[in-house]
Structures are given as structure tokens and as C-alpha cells.
Amino acid sequence: MKSQTGLLFALPALIVLFMLIAYPVAYTGLLSVTDAKGNFSGLDNFAAVLKPKVTVQAFINTIYWVFGSIVFQVVLGTLTAILLNQSFFGRGALRAITLIPWVVPGIVAATTWAWMFHTEFGIINYMLTGTGVLQNPIGWLTNKDTVMPVLIAINVWKLFPFVAIMVLAGLQSIPNDLYEAARVDGATFWEEVWYIMLPSVRPVITAVTLLLVIWGLNSITIIYAITRGGPANKTLITPIQIFRSAFESFQFNQAAALSVIFFAVTIVVVFIYIKVLSAQPGEAK
Amino acid sequence: MGSVSIRNARKSYGALEILHGVSIDIADGEFVILVGPSGCGKSTLLRMIAGLEEISGGEIAIDGKVVNSLPPKARDIAMVFQSYALYPHMTVEQNMGFSLKLARAGKDEINQRVGKAATVLGLDPYLKRYPRHLSGGQRQRVAMGRAMVRDPKVFLFDEPLSNLDAKLRVQMRSEIKQNHQRLKTTMIYVTHDQIEAMTMADRIVVMHDGVVEQIGTPLDLYDRPANLFVAGFIGSPAMNLLGGKVADGAFIAADGTRIALDRAVPDSASATLGVRPEHFRLDPNGIPAEILTVEPTGAETQVLMRLAGHEVMGVFRERLTVGPGENLRVSPETGSLHLFDATTGQRIER
Structure with missing residues (x-):
């Protein structure tokens, strides 16, 4: 009786969840094994999306994009948090300013950065050539060697404040006594960082990194707004390939097949990540 | 060795003076307890000796050497905190050996010194455990052990027993006293509990409102309190x-x-x-x-x-x-x- 009452209360939420999550996932699965007319087509769609080289390239680009972004987001975010945790004049203002990139809408940030990196009219080339650092302007977003690093830099700029603010919250929960004990024990500032701060905020960094992995794998806004995956597919990551395949080429079944593959790979990556990190001993809990 | 000389020490935060010129001479190997009600400046004075608070005026010398501008690690002191301040992500062994590791001591030396302190304190079975797996008394011992492995000139204790229950407090009191008798190292101990002061100290410094009211042996203070404050503070019932x-x-x-x-x-x-x-x-x-x-x-x-x-x-x-x-x-x-x-x-x- 009691369990039925509980179910009754949970039912509205469950129905919403089913409609918003379970149904689309299941329908994507169905689309991936049917053709455009709705006939069962087996693994044809999977074969069709895996055959072109662009799929492999998009997958490699995705790894490059996610891994490159996360390393710098976490390192820069953590260093910023450590800086913002020190006491100095203007700390409150700096904390607020640091948050700006995160609160700026993705599309606004992407468009602004696209203009700033513009080969002819961008302020970055203007400053670099004006000061004599560069002889000739660089086609940041058109050169195949610079475009991905630039997009990663923009993505890092956009999300490192999130890491900083989360890690800062973690740092602020460390009792002052621990720093003082470390100082009495003879620790320098960087030894305090290495032996006290970082181990204490490790659970925070773990959780934040997991979020960054998920967001990185899902991210479309910055790349799509700036390069749409170009030039020559150099910045085409799988989510954009899926998006373009579905909404530009209207190949919904192939897009669904690619989604299913991507979904499976993502689950495996996240699963391994959680397993590896939760197996670490001595984590502050 | 480990004598401590405090000469007219002052501490102020802005215009507010907390310590109004405190002078105390502590002999090598002495167990001195700073006692007084909350807010009397005893913990501040201890932290000034440790180097965790700046000294606004006067001077503090350890073993004849003025330490006013030295960082804590250069003062050859060890401190036991009220909260124990054990590193939660390190095992007991790592907690105790941390200062030696920072001093770039060899692994063998660290193991030997940690082992020795652990044996003295009865911590051998707990060396691989994390602080969260220890009881209050065991944590207190680890904090004590962490201080002992450094073999410092002076031990500083900041209300180390106030987080323990009454029974454990009595037990730890006698353990600390035994350790002092064994180590014969100078100890400066802060407490607001006059019973702790009476039972453990060689000499007691009674502080009130940032000044020293009286310095003397426990029985001196009990038998001949210098003023009304000491008379009312020392002794229970008062x-x-x-x-x-x-x-x-x-x-x-x-x-x-x-x-x-x-x-x-x-x-x-x-x-x-x-x-x-x-x-x-x-x-x-x-x-x-x-x-x-x-x-x-x-x-x-x-x-x-x-x-x-x-x-x-x-x-x-x-x-x-x-x-x-x-x-x-x-x-x-x-x-x-x-x-x-x-x-x-x-x-x-x-």
C-alpha cells in the first residue's frame, strides 16, 4: 500500500522524465535502425555513417577538443581559484570579474571572439602586427594549424571561471588550522598548494572535470557559431557532424545512428573516468 | 636548548591593542601554562611565539635568539592545535612524517623517527589509518606525535584537550605530563581550564585582558594569589x-x-x-x-x-x-x- 502511495506521488515526475528523456532516447534508437520511410534497415545506417573518413576525423577532433579544453580549463581554473583564495586588496572585485566569461551567453562570446580573431579586421592581428610581434596577419580561424587551438582557447576562456569558482568554494572549506599546521611543519606556499590545497579539493576537481567532459562532448555553440566545423572539417567534432547531418542534410536516420554510437562511447568514457577516480585511495571525503 | 624569553610583547589589530606588554621568562625544559578567561590574549601570545601572528611590539626570543621576524619553520617549534589540524588526506604515518618530508629527510630516517614516536604514544596499530578513522583521543595523540618527531626546542599547545570528553581529558592530561617528563623539552600550553593548569604546570601564567596578572607555581598561585582576579580564577569551587x-x-x-x-x-x-x-x-x-x-x-x-x-x-x-x-x-x-x-x-x- 505504502509503496503504491509513493509511486503515485512520483508518477507526475516520472511521466515528465519519460517524455523528455526516455522517449527521445528510445526514438533515436528506433530511427537508427530504420530508413527514411520507416522500414527496418538493420545496421545499414551505422555502416553508412562509419564508412566516410570524416566520421573518424570528427571523432579524433572531438577527443582533441575535449581533452585540450579540459586540461587548460582545470589547470587555469585551479590556479585562478588559488589566487582568488589569497587575501589582497580588490579580491572581491576580481572574483566578480573572473565570473564574466562564464555568464556571457555562448553565442555572444563566440561571435565576439570570431570578430577579434578575424584575419583582416580582428583586434588580435591588429595588436600583434601593430606592436611588431607579427610581420603579417595570421588567419587564426582559416589556418588549419591554428583554428582548433584558437577554438580551444575560447572554450577555455569561457569555462575556466566555472572551475575557478567551484575550486574556490572547495578551498574555502579547508580549515585555516591546516595551513597553519603546514607552515609550522615548514611548508612553503607551493608546498601548501601541493600537499594541502590540491588533495583537499580533489573531490571538487573530479566532479568538475566530469561535468567538463560531458559539456565538452556536447558542446556545439562555440564551434558552430565560429567555423561550423571548417575549414576542411578541421574543427568538425562529432556533435556538429550529427547536427549537420540531421538539420542541414536531413539524414535523420544516419544522424540517429551516429548519435547512438556517440552515446555509447560517451557512456564508456564517463564510466571509466568515474571508476578510475573513485578507486583512488585516501581521498578526502 | 629551549628557553623562551618574552619581553614587553604587544599585539594590536589596528587601533585595538590586545596584548599590553607581556613579559615572561621560560626556562629550558619548563612546562608553563598560560591560563585565563576567553579573550585574555593567551592564544594570541602562543601564536606570536609560533610565528603565526605578527608581533606588534617588544620581542620574543627562543634560546636567546630573537625570532620576531622569523617564519614558523625557522623557529624550531612544534605546535598542537585545538582542532588537532591533522591532514585529512594523509595517513597517521604521513601526518607524523610530514615535517621531515618537507625538510627533505631520508625515508629511513622518517620511518625510524615516526616509528619511535608512534611506539611512545601507542600509535603503532594506527599508522596506516586516516584521521577520520580515529577517535578523539587517538587524533590528539597523532597531533602530539607529529610535534614529537620534529624534536623541536619548544612545544606549543593551544587548548589541545578542549575537544575531548571529561574522562579522556583527565587521561590525556596525565599522558602529556608523562611525555614532558620523558622528553624534558620546554612546553608552553594554553588553556582556559584552571584545573588543567594546576595539575600539569611547573609554572602558571595567569592572564587577563591582555596583561599578566601573576606568574608562579600552581601552589604559589593557590596559596598567595597576587590580586582579586587570580584569587577568583584559581581554585574550584572559587x-x-x-x-x-x-x-x-x-x-x-x-x-x-x-x-x-x-x-x-x-x-x-x-x-x-x-x-x-x-x-x-x-x-x-x-x-x-x-x-x-x-x-x-x-x-x-x-x-x-x-x-x-x-x-x-x-x-x-x-x-x-x-x-x-x-x-x-x-x-x-x-x-x-x-x-x-x-x-x-x-x-x-x-
Whole structure:
């Protein structure tokens, strides 16, 4: 009786969840094994999306994009948090300013950065050539060697404040006594960082990194707004390939097949990540 | 070795002065306890010795060397914090060996010194555990061990027992005292608990409002408190203080009750008489007192009485069969009366 009452209360939420999550996932699965007319087509769609080289390239680009972004987001975010945790004049203002990139809408940030990196009219080339650092302007977003690093830099700029603010919250929960004990024990500032701060905020960094992995794998806004995956597919990551395949080429079944593959790979990556990190001993809990 | 000399030490935060010129000389190997009520500046002084607070004025020397501008690690001190401040992500072993690791000591040396301290403190079975898996008493021991492995010139303790339950506190008190006797290292210990101070210290420094009220051995402070503050602070239950005057070699309480003094003192218009609770004796010819409450503890009986217009506490070895509302006659023991100038609060000697 009691369990039925509980179910009754949970039912509205469950129905919403089913409609918003379970149904689309299941329908994507169905689309991936049917053709455009709705006939069962087996693994044809999977074969069709895996055959072109662009799929492999998009997958490699995705790894490059996610891994490159996360390393710098976490390192820069953590260093910023450590800086913002020190006491100095203007700390409150700096904390607020640091948050700006995160609160700026993705599309606004992407468009602004696209203009700033513009080969002819961008302020970055203007400053670099004006000061004599560069002889000739660089086609940041058109050169195949610079475009991905630039997009990663923009993505890092956009999300490192999130890491900083989360890690800062973690740092602020460390009792002052621990720093003082470390100082009495003879620790320098960087030894305090290495032996006290970082181990204490490790659970925070773990959780934040997991979020960054998920967001990185899902991210479309910055790349799509700036390069749409170009030039020559150099910045085409799988989510954009899926998006373009579905909404530009209207190949919904192939897009669904690619989604299913991507979904499976993502689950495996996240699963391994959680397993590896939760197996670490001595984590502050 | 580990002598500590504090000369006119001052501490201020902006315009607010917390310590108003404190001077204490601590001999090598001495166990000195700084005691006083909350906010008296004792912890601040300890942190100044440790190097965790800047010294606003005066100087602090350890082993003859002025340490005012030295960082904590250069002072050759070790500190046990009230919260123990154990590193939660390190095992007991790693916690204890951390300072040696930072000093780039070899693995063998670290193991040997940690092992030795662990054996002394009975921590051998816990070396691989994390602090969260230890009881309060065990954590306290680890904090102590972390200080011991450094073999410092001076140990500093900041209320290390205040987070323990009463029974454990008594046990740890005697462990710390035994460790002091074994190590013979200078120890400076801060507490607000005067029982801890009385039972452990070689010498006690009583502080109040940022000044030193009195320095002396526990029994010195108990037997000859220098002023009203020390008289009221040291001893439990506290000393009874009666207001009145001194005339014709006797103390006259505000209500006119006359208490003969055991020594010749000059007349004074305002004086305070101090009598410790255990220095009252039942005396058929004594001062009448009305009983307010009776608290038998087995070994003794504590009686709250109204005597000479004041509520006073008496502690009697006898098992009294009296109850509230009844009357007793008591008199203070000869040679045990304390007399203070009510205006200055200072002790009046003969």
C-alpha cells in the first residue's frame, strides 16, 4: 500500500522524465535502425555513417577538443581559484570579474571572439602586427594549424571561471588550522598548494572535470557559431557532424545512428573516468 | 636548548591593542601554562611565539635568539592545535612524517623517527589509518606525535584537550605530563581550564585582558594569589570574596560581622576578604550561616551558605546531615585568610 502511495506521488515526475528523456532516447534508437520511410534497415545506417573518413576525423577532433579544453580549463581554473583564495586588496572585485566569461551567453562570446580573431579586421592581428610581434596577419580561424587551438582557447576562456569558482568554494572549506599546521611543519606556499590545497579539493576537481567532459562532448555553440566545423572539417567534432547531418542534410536516420554510437562511447568514457577516480585511495571525503 | 624569553610583547589589530606588554621568562625544559578567561590574549601570545601572528611590539626570543621576524619553520617549534589540524588526506604515518618530508629527510630516517614516536604514544596499530578513522583521543595523540618527531626546542599547545570528553581529558592530561617528563623539552600550553593548569604546570601564567596578572607555581598561585582576579580564577569551587573594611586588626563585613584576622594589617576603609571553601571549619562558636543548598559528593560536602550578608561556598570533609533553611556555625581556618585592597584589587600583605 505504502509503496503504491509513493509511486503515485512520483508518477507526475516520472511521466515528465519519460517524455523528455526516455522517449527521445528510445526514438533515436528506433530511427537508427530504420530508413527514411520507416522500414527496418538493420545496421545499414551505422555502416553508412562509419564508412566516410570524416566520421573518424570528427571523432579524433572531438577527443582533441575535449581533452585540450579540459586540461587548460582545470589547470587555469585551479590556479585562478588559488589566487582568488589569497587575501589582497580588490579580491572581491576580481572574483566578480573572473565570473564574466562564464555568464556571457555562448553565442555572444563566440561571435565576439570570431570578430577579434578575424584575419583582416580582428583586434588580435591588429595588436600583434601593430606592436611588431607579427610581420603579417595570421588567419587564426582559416589556418588549419591554428583554428582548433584558437577554438580551444575560447572554450577555455569561457569555462575556466566555472572551475575557478567551484575550486574556490572547495578551498574555502579547508580549515585555516591546516595551513597553519603546514607552515609550522615548514611548508612553503607551493608546498601548501601541493600537499594541502590540491588533495583537499580533489573531490571538487573530479566532479568538475566530469561535468567538463560531458559539456565538452556536447558542446556545439562555440564551434558552430565560429567555423561550423571548417575549414576542411578541421574543427568538425562529432556533435556538429550529427547536427549537420540531421538539420542541414536531413539524414535523420544516419544522424540517429551516429548519435547512438556517440552515446555509447560517451557512456564508456564517463564510466571509466568515474571508476578510475573513485578507486583512488585516501581521498578526502 | 629551549628557553623562551618574552619581553614587553604587544599585539594590536589596528587601533585595538590586545596584548599590553607581556613579559615572561621560560626556562629550558619548563612546562608553563598560560591560563585565563576567553579573550585574555593567551592564544594570541602562543601564536606570536609560533610565528603565526605578527608581533606588534617588544620581542620574543627562543634560546636567546630573537625570532620576531622569523617564519614558523625557522623557529624550531612544534605546535598542537585545538582542532588537532591533522591532514585529512594523509595517513597517521604521513601526518607524523610530514615535517621531515618537507625538510627533505631520508625515508629511513622518517620511518625510524615516526616509528619511535608512534611506539611512545601507542600509535603503532594506527599508522596506516586516516584521521577520520580515529577517535578523539587517538587524533590528539597523532597531533602530539607529529610535534614529537620534529624534536623541536619548544612545544606549543593551544587548548589541545578542549575537544575531548571529561574522562579522556583527565587521561590525556596525565599522558602529556608523562611525555614532558620523558622528553624534558620546554612546553608552553594554553588553556582556559584552571584545573588543567594546576595539575600539569611547573609554572602558571595567569592572564587577563591582555596583561599578566601573576606568574608562579600552581601552589604559589593557590596559596598567595597576587590580586582579586587570580584569587577568583584559581581554585574550584572559587574562593569566597567578602566585601567590608579592616579595623582594629579585624575584618568587618558590610553587615557588621566581625572576623578576626590572623595577622596584623593596617586599617583600611574598603577591603575584600578571601576565604577558600575548604578553609571553613564547623565551629560551635563560629559565625552563624544559613544553609541554602547542600551538595554531597561522597568524599566531601559542598554547602552554599549565607554568611555575613554574602553567599559563600563551604567544602567540608564531614558528612553533614543538615538541609536548606537550617543554620550552621563556621569559622575560617587560621592562617588561611586572604586580604585584598578593594580599590586596587591587590593583595594586602602583613
